[in-house]
Amino acid sequence: MLLPNFTEWLVGFIIVLVITTSFYVFGLFIAPIGHFNYIEWFGLVMLFVTTNAGRLSFIQTLNIRKFINDQKEKGIDEDDITTGDYINYLKEKEDANIS
Numbered sequence: 001m002l003l004p005n006f007t008e009w010l011v012g013f014i015i016v017l018v019i020t021t022s023f024y025v026f027g028l029f030i031a032p033i034g035h036f037n038y039i040e041w042f043g044l045v046m047l048f049v050t051t052n053a054g055r056l057s058f059i060q061t062l063n064i065r066k067f068i069n070d071q072k073e074k075g076i077d078e079d080d081i082t083t084g085d086y087i088n089y090l091k092e093k094e095d096a097n098i099s
Helices: 003-028 037-072 081-098
Strands: none
Touching: 003 037, 037 081
């Protein structure tokens, strides 16, 4: 039995390989002589994946800072804020967006 984290990684890796192979074959048909090789396509796809992950982490950091500032405005000390408070905040925000 595979661990859930490994399964998620494996599915993501397979998706990257399929996208990379598709780009490579597409480029091969368009320009049979001057096309990117497979490693170059893999690098470009991984560059996009890494950049996107960094962008999402940056946005999450901004959201956490906004949450902490909101709590400070309510008079709650930064040292008293827990991860559970942030999770509840996200759940409340999601429930407000749904309804």
